Structures are given as C-alpha cells and as structure tokens.
Amino acid sequence: MTIRLVGVSASYPTLRVIICLKELGLPYELEPPASYQSLKDEDYIANKHPFGKTPVLFDGDFRITESRAICRYLASKYQGKHNDTILIPNDVHKAGLVDQFISYELSYYDPPLLKIVYQKKFVKNFLNKDPDPEIIKQAHEELAKVLDVYEKLLEGKEYLNGEYSLADLVHCPGTYCVYGAGHSDLWDSRPNVKNWWNRLCNRD
Amino acid sequence: MTIRLIGYSALYPTLRVIICLKELGLPYELEPPASYQSLKDEDYIANKHPFGKIPVLFDGDFRITESRAICRYLTSKYQGKHNDTILIPNDVHKAGLVDQFISYELSYYDPPLSKLVYQEKFAKKFFNKDPDPEVIKQAREELAKVLDVYEKLLEGKEYLNGEYSLADLVLCPGTNYVYGAGHSDLWDSRPNVKNWWNRLCNRDTNKKSFEEIKSFWENLGK
Numbered sequence: 001m002t003i004r005l006v007g008v009s010a011s012y013p014t015l016r017v018i019i020c021l022k023e024l025g026l027p028y029e030l031e032p033p034a035s036y037q038s039l040k041d042e043d044y045i046a047n048k049h050p051f052g053k054t055p056v057l058f059d060g061d062f063r064i065t066e067s068r069a070i071c072r073y074l075a076s077k078y079q080g081k082h083n084d085t086i087l088i089p090n091d092v093h094k095a096g097l098v099d100q101f102i103s104y105e106l107s108y109y110d111p112p113l114l115k116i117v118y119q120k121k122f123v124k125n126f127l128n129k130d131p132d133p134e135i136i137k138q139a140h141e142e143l144a145k146v147l148d149v150y151e152k153l154l155e156g157k158e159y160l161n162g163e164y165s166l167a168d169l170v171h172c173p174g175t176y177c178v179y180g181a182g183h184s185d186l187w188d189s190r191p192n193v194k195n196w197w198n199r200l201c202n203r204d
Numbered sequence: 205m206t207i208r209l210i211g212y213s214a215l216y217p218t219l220r221v222i223i224c225l226k227e228l229g230l231p232y233e234l235e236p237p238a239s240y241q242s243l244k245d246e247d248y249i250a251n252k253h254p255f256g257k258i259p260v261l262f263d264g265d266f267r268i269t270e271s272r273a274i275c276r277y278l279t280s281k282y283q284g285k286h287n288d289t290i291l292i293p294n295d296v297h298k299a300g301l302v303d304q305f306i307s308y309e310l311s312y313y314d315p316p317l318s319k320l321v322y323q324e325k326f327a328k329k330f331f332n333k334d335p336d337p338e339v340i341k342q343a344r345e346e347l348a349k350v351l352d353v354y355e356k357l358l359e360g361k362e363y364l365n366g367e368y369s370l371a372d373l374v375l376c377p378g379t380n381y382v383y384g385a386g387h388s389d390l391w392d393s394r395p396n397v398k399n400w401w402n403r404l405c406n407r408d409t410n411k412k413s414f415e416e417i418k419s420f421w422e423n424l425g426k
Contacts, residue, residue, distance in 0.1 A: 050353045051312055064300050066307035073300030096268050096277030103270035106310070108255055149254045 003028040006048060007055035012117070012173035013067035014055040019169055020071040025082030036126075068102055071166055087166040094161060101160045101167035108149075112142035113174045120181045140183060147186055147193055154192035158199060172200055207232040210252060211259035214420045216321065216377035217271035218259040219413060223373055224275040226409040229286030272306060275370055291370040298365060305364045305371035312353070316346035317378045324385035325421075344387065351390055351397055358396035362403060376404055380414050 003021065005028050007014030021028045033039055039052045048056045049065045056063065057070045059077075064070050075087040089095050116139045119131040153160060160167040175197065179187060187197045207225065209232050211218030218234075225232045242248055243256045252260045253269045260267065261274045263281075268274050279291040293299050320343045323335040357364060364371040379401065383391060391401045404410055 050357060051308070062297050062300075064304050066304050066311070069300065069303035069307045072303050073296065076299065077296045092277065092281045093266050095280065096266075096273065099273035099276050100268055100270050103273045104255070107270070153254060 001060045004031055004058040005029070005055055006031045006033060006057075008032050011054060012177060013053075015173035016067045016170055017055050017057060017070050017074075019172060020074055020087070020166070023085050023087060023169065024074055024078045025085070026074065026078055068106070068170060071170065075166055086163070087169065089161070089163075089165065098161050098165045098167045101165075102170050105167070105170050108146050109143075109171060110174060112139040112146065113178055115139035116143070116178050116181065116183065117174060121177060140186070143178075143183075143186055147190055150196075151190040151192050154196050157192075159196065164203075168196075168200055175200075205264045208235055208262040209233070209259055210235045210237060210261075212236050213413075214417055215258065216381060219377035219417065220271045220374055221259050221261060221274050221278075223376060223409050223413050224278055224291070224370070226413065227289050227291060227373065228278055228282045229289070230278065230282055272310070272374060275374065279370060290367070291373065293365070293367075293369065301365050302369045302371045305369075306374055309371070309374050312350050313347075313375060314378060316343040316350065317382055319343035320347070320382045320385070320387060321378060324387075325381055344390065347382075347387075347390055351394055354400075355394040355396050358400050361396075363400065368407075372400075372404060376410055377413075379404075380410075380417070 003026060005014070005017060005021070007017070007030065009015055009018060009030060009032075018028075018030070033044070033054060038044055039049070039054065045052055048063075053065070055067055055070065056065050057074075064073055072088065079085070079087055088098055115135055119136050119139075123129045123131050159165065175187070179197070188194045207230060209218070209221055209225070211221070211234065213219055213222055213234060222232075222234070237243055237248070237258065243253070243258065249256055252267070257269070259271055259274065260269050261278075263277075268277055276292070283289070283291055292302055319339055323340050323343070327333045327335050363369065379391070383401070392398045405414070
C-alpha cells in the first residue's frame with residue numbers, strides 16, 4: 001500500500017518529509033488539503049492532525065504527524081530496505097548526536113529562519129501586507145549568530161555528524177527558501193557553512 | 205564510569221534528564237555550573253554546549269546536549285539494562301507515536317507553559333521583575349486550548365501512548381511547576397487530563413524529583 005502524505009509541498013515541514021521519502025527510495029502520493037482553512041475543520045482535527053497542521057502521513061492504516069517525528073519513523077522502518085542511504089546511524093552514540101543536531105535545528109536555527117520565511121513568502125502572498133523590515137533585520141542577525149556556531153560545528157567535517165544524516169536533511173527545506181530570498185550572504189560568507197550547503201544542494 | 209550531568213535541577217530541561225536517569229535506574233552525578241553567566245564563557249561554549257545552554261551529559265568521553273535528545277540516547281542505550289521500565293517501545297509504530305507526542309509537547313504544550321514558568325517562578329526571584337498579568341493571561345488561554353486537545357488525546361487511555369513512555373515523561377517537570385504555581389485548575393477541570401496528571405505524580409521517580417525541587421525553592425526564599 002502506498003504511503004499517503006497530506007500537505008502542500010511549498011510548505012517546508014511537508015518538504016522535509018518529501019526529501020526524506022525520496023532519500024529512502026519510498027514511493028508516495030501527495031494529497032494537498034482542500035484549502036488552508038480546511039485544516040481547522042472538525043473532520044480534519046479528528047482524523048488527521050489534532051492541532052490542525054500539516055504534514056500528516058498515512059502508512060497503510062498507521063497515521064503519524066509532526067515532520068521530524070515522521071522522518072525518524074520512516075528512517076527507523078525503511079532505512080536500508082530500498083537503497084543504502086543511512087539517515088540515522090545504527091551506533092547509539094552517533095544516533096544520539098544526530099538527534100542532538102536535529103534539536104539544534106529546531107531550537108536555534110529554525111526560529112529566525114521561520115520569521116524570514118513568514119515575512120518574505122507569506123505576508124505578501126497570503127496576507128496582502130508588506131514584509132516588516134525590522135523583523136527581517138532582527139531575524140537576519142539572530143540567524144547570523146547561529147551560523148557562526150555552525151561554522152565551528154562544521155570544522156573539519158563534511159556534514160554535521162561527519163556523514164550525511166537526518167541532521168542535515170531537516171535543515172534543507174527552510175534553508176533553501178531563505179537562501180533564495182536574498183539572504184545567501186549568511187551562508188556564503190562562512191566557508192565551512194558555504195561548502196556544507198553546496199554539498200547538500202548537490203544531492204539528487 | 206558514572207554519568208555526569210551538568211545543569212541545575214531547578215531548571216526543567218535538566219530535571220527532564222534527571223527523571224529519565226531515575227526511571228532507567230542509572231546512577232549519575234549532578235554538576236551545577238559555576239554560575240549562570242559561566243554558560244557564556246569561551247571554555248563552556250567550546251567544551252560543553254556550543255549555544256551556551258544546559259543540560260549537558262557526559263557518558264564517559266561521550267558528550268551530548270539538548271534534553272530530549274539526551275533522554276532518547278539514554279533510553280536507546282540503557283533501557284531494560286537496570287530495570288524493566290520501557291520509555292521507548294520496541295515496536296517501530298509505537299515508537300513513532302511516542303516521537304510524535306514528544307513533538308506535540310515541544311511545539312504546542314511547552315511554549316505557553318514556559319511563559320508561565322518564567323513569569324511565576326523566575327521573573328521575581330532572578331530578574332527582580334514583577335510577573336506580567338497580561339502575559340500570564342494569554343499563556344493560560346493558549347495552554348487551555350492545548351489541554352482541550354490533550355483531553356481528547358487521552359480519551360480511553362491512561363497515558364498518551366497507552367502505556368507510560370518518554371512522551372509523558374517530557375511533560376512532567378514543567379507541568380509540576382505551573383500546576384503548583386496557582387494554575388492547577390487548567391489540569392483539574394479536565395477529567396482525562398486530571399487523572400493522567402495524578403497518575404504521573406504518583407510515580408516514584410516523580411515523587412522523589414518533585415520533592416528535591418520543592419526544597420530548592422523553599423531554601424531559595426530564605
């Protein structure tokens with residue numbers, strides 16, 4: 001039975017899961033919701049996501065939500081079944097560090113990134129307002145400090161945990177959005193970060 | 205070699221790891237940092253946490269940070285070794301759901317909870333500011349909506365994933381603070397949530413951990 005993914009590919013949590021499915025060689029069907037408003041319908045909340053969000057993944061009768069939890073589940077179940085890609089190492093210490101880096105992404109990297117994505121991508125297109133330059137400036141500065149830390153974390157390494165893993169994957173969709181929205185200098189001005197991002201962009 | 209945990213037991217991410225260590229029957233040594241300011245020292249950032257945070261765990265030479273990642277690591281490595289407690293089920297589907305509930309805690313439950321913890325516990329004692337009633341009101345309303353969802357999630361279940369797991373553990377420290385700080389009505393007014401919280405409070409590990417924290421706060425006032 002094919003995996004069903006409810007979500008919009010333009011939304012980067014959904015894109016996170018799509019990249020994971022592709023990395024693991026898994027076929028899937030993408031089902032965009034009827035509309036953004038439909039996520040608040042009683043039926044959606046009862047049968048898809050209790051907090052009215054996307055993405056939601058159905059693997060047969062099994063339903064799971066929250067993009068990073070979905071990625072971990074897919075890696076645990078299918079890693080090595082369709083190809084050799086390792087997203088979560090088998091060694092418990094290496095896996096622990098991948099988890100740690102996913103937590104860094106969630107706690108430190110994503111918040112300023114999300115502010116920029118919201119201002120540049122959603123405010124104009126969906127809410128018909130102008131982006132707020134003050135928020136963008138603060139988020140840019142916050143992200144710069146985070147990337148200073150990443151510059152050190154990546155010293156002597158090709159990927160966050162040495163080899164490509166889920167830790168790098170989770171960063172990709174949001175970074176792609178902001179990099180292409182006029183903030184590429186944040187990554188390109190830091191050699192380790194720049195090389196890491198180029199490597200990630202070159203993955204099929 | 206004993207596990208070393210750097211952190212303050214009064215801060216709930218550290219307490220999350222302490223409860224996990226106790227649940228798994230693991231001995232550990234708690235090392236409070238020299239001071240809160242020392243977390244920004246170059247040495248701390250280079251050798252402990254690159255973002256200047258706590259907790260940090262050393263298992264022999266292995267260092268890991270971020271409380272929920274630490275808990276998952278400890279569970280993966282030590283579950284079943286010292287006792288029968290299962291924090292992450294072996295079945296891949298059940299484990300996936302535990303992960304999902306941990307994500308709900310992080311994304312929806314913790315944000316309003318941590319605002320309340322800050323206002324009720326830390327603002328006055330550590331920053332000499334009065335709690336802001338507007339922030340408290342908004343955080344309470346947000347948490348009430350989240351707990352309405354939890355009320356449905358817990359229908360017919362004793363714990364979030366049926367049986368006790370890491371999904372329930374991660375919520376305990378922060379909830380203990382806010383419940384005891386005059387907001388118990390949020391949990392007690394919802395039958396499923398109330399019963400679930402009572403069950404969690406009755407676990408030995410929580411009873412002991414919450415007692416330790418209570419004396420910290422009582423001593424702080426003196």
